[in-house]
Each structure stands twice: as structure tokens, then as C-alpha cells.
Amino acid sequence: MTAPGDVPPELLDRLRAICRELPESYEEPAWVGVRWRIRKRTFAHVFTVDAGHRMARARAAGTDEPTCVVTFRAPLDEVHALVAGGHPFFKADWGADVLSLVLDEGVDWAEVGELLTESYCLLAPKKLAAQLTGPVGRP
Template sequence: MSAPADVPPEFLDRLRPICRGLPDAYEEPAWVGIRWRVRKRTFAHVLIVDPDHQMAYARAAATDEPTCVLTFRAPVDEVHALVAGGYPFYKPDWGADVLGMVLDDGVDWAEVGELLTESYCRLAPKKLAAQVSRPTPADR
């Protein structure tokens, strides 16, 4: 496992309040980077993709240099729509509902909050998901 220090602290400082604010969500080190889970199901994973070590991630993110990425779950139609819009979104080769996003200085943190909340609600038990307020499509 890698140390949390591998992910820039400014990104962790923005992601932690979003993820930890969800019912029964918890943070733990992943095989590389940090992940947030609900009932042993990962709803967000942030890591530095190094093409020399995480080749599948680097190919998916179309990067040839170390890059900070976030993966999460989304409805398949939303995955296709966001990927069609291009950068910062990309489609990893695993899981039809898995979406990747490159994190950089231009991140829209409000959008990240919405996407991670939706990811959480897709994986959380219905009782926990019902406790989360989510914007309606009309609010977006």
C-alpha cells in the first residue's frame, strides 16, 4: 500500500469533508492512494497514477506522466455523457459504471461533491442513501 502522502494534501483536504460527511462512510489506505467506503464497498478512490506502476490507470487516463486521478461510480448514461465531454473525465476499462476524473488546479469541487454523493448513494444500503440530500436533475 502507498502512503496517503502520495496524494497531494490539498486534494485530500477537499475530498475528506465530502466523503466523510456521508453516513457510515470511512476512509482507508487502498493498494495505492486512499479510498472511501460504505459497508466495504468503495465509492471513491484517489491516487497518483504513475505510468511505470499503474499502467492500466495511466492508459485509461491517457497520461504518460504522474497524474492525480479520482475514480467513482455513476449511472452508465452519465458515464457516457461525461466521457463524451472529454477532459477531465475518462472511462477506465473495468466496470460499466466506473468513471475516472483527472484532478488538477481547475477542478470544479461542487461537481466533485455531487458526483461522489451520487457514487455513495449507488453503493450504500437504501436506508443510508435515503439520509443523503441530493440535488435533483433540475438543480444541476
Template structure:
């Protein structure tokens, strides 16, 4: 998990008022009290809900995030490495691999943050990315 923690941490640290905390399993990033990213390992089929959703008993590392609209529909149906999280209709997961596209992670995590952040913060992030 360590090879993915640094890059995800760096992306999330650039988002205003975002903070990192230990989750019940893995690490999550939040804006106010809303989780916009969750990074966790799957090993020996645990945690079972994530292993089932991702279609792997591991070892693997997954990242979950929020999405909406056409992008959400596309990510839910594109198949591996993406998967629909059964615990939230707007939550998507991706099984990370060493060749993960860093720019795609930036886009997915920034979009997730903007969906859950207060409007003023989201607008600030969107204005800065243009």
C-alpha cells in the same frame, strides 16, 4: 496528491457511515465494503492500468467513482479530464487539476455514494440535499 486529499476527504466525511482507508495505491472511501471513491497518484506511468485509462504517465492525480444512467454515458464520452475505467463498466475517472470544480466533486461523489449505499442511507443523503 495532498492538495486534493483534503477536499475529497471533507466531502466523503459528510456521508453517513462512509469511511476512509488506505488502498493498495492511494486512498479510498467506502460504504460498508463497497468503494465509492478512490484517489491516487499516477507517476512514471504507474499504476499502469490507471495511466493507460487516464491517458497520462503523470505526474497526475486521479479520482475514480461510480456513476449510472445518462450521466455515466456522458462522462464516459465527454473526454478529458474524464475517462472510462476499463475495470468496471460503471466506474468513471477524472484527472484532477488545481481548478477542479468543488461543487461538481460534491455531486459526483454524493451520487457515487448513493449508488453503492444501502437504500435507507442513500435516501437519507438525498433527503438532506434538497
């Protein structure tokens, strides 16, 4: 397990602002980076990939530079559509419904909020998911 130090603090702050708004979600260190969970299910995981470590993910992200990514869950049709669109999305190397997003300077934080909210709703008990009236960060 590593400390969250492999993820830039400004990215962690943006993700925390989204995830803390989701009922009963919590943050914890992961084997690398940081993850957010609902009950015992991970709905978001952020970490840095680089060419020297986690090579398959670095290739999938299309980089040979250290790059921060967030993985999350999405409906299969959405996974296929987003991956087909290319950067900043790519298919994670586990789970058919798991997708990765490169968190670079062009990231759309409203979209990140929508995607992580959807990931949370896929894994959360229906009672908790029903408490959300719209994507986090939107009125």
C-alpha cells in the same frame, strides 16, 4: 498497499471534506492511494498515476506526468456522457459503471461533491442514502 503519500495532502483534504459528510462512510488506505467506503463497498478511490506505473491509466488520463485521479461509480448513461465529453473524465479499466476524473487545477469541486455523493448513493443502503437531502457541500 501504499501510504496515502502518493496523493497530495490538499487533494486528500478536499475529498475528506466531501466524504466525511456521507452517513457511515469511512476512509482507509487502498493498495495504492486512499479509498472511501460505505459498509464494504468502495464509492471513491484516489491515487496518482504516472507513465512509469499503471501505464494504461496514464494513457487513459492523457498524461505522461504524475496525475492524481479519483475513481467512482455512476449510472451507465452518465458514464457514457461524461467520457464522451473528454478531459477531465475517462473510463476506468474495470467495471462498466466506474469512471475516473483527473484532479487538476481546473477541477470543479462542487461537481466532485455531486459525483461522489451519487456514487455513495448507488452503493449505500437505501435508508442511508435517503438521509441525504442534496449533494454534499450544497445547502
